[in-house]
Amino acid sequence: MCMYCKNDTMKESTTTHVVNYKGCIIVVKNVPCEECEQCGEKFYTDETAGHLEEIVNSAKKLMQEISVIDYAKATYAA
Numbered sequence: 001m002c003m004y005c006k007n008d009t010m011k012e013s014t015t016t017h018v019v020n021y022k023g024c025i026i027v028v029k030n031v032p033c034e035e036c037e038q039c040g041e042k043f044y045t046d047e048t049a050g051h052l053e054e055i056v057n058s059a060k061k062l063m064q065e066i067s068v069i070d071y072a073k074a075t076y077a078a
């Protein structure tokens with residue numbers, strides 16, 4: 001159920017997750033998510049959120065000015 005508008009119709013979607021960390025931009029593309037059909041708000045499952053955190057944490061260590069990571073490739077490489 002959507003925590004914003006309480007609508008319970010969600011559809012499968014993908015999104016781009018962007019983190020700004022100490023002047024570095026970390027971009028994770030093609031992140032699977034559920035999208036609310038009513039308000040368009042996007043949600044991650046717990047599993048996806050966990051993977052995303054691992055991906056972002058490893059990107060933080062690199063401290064590149066801009067890191068662009070493909071979620072699917074990062075997941076399968078881990």
Ligand SMILES: [Zn+2]
Pocket residue numbers: 002003004005006007036037038039040041
């Ligand atoms: Zn909603």
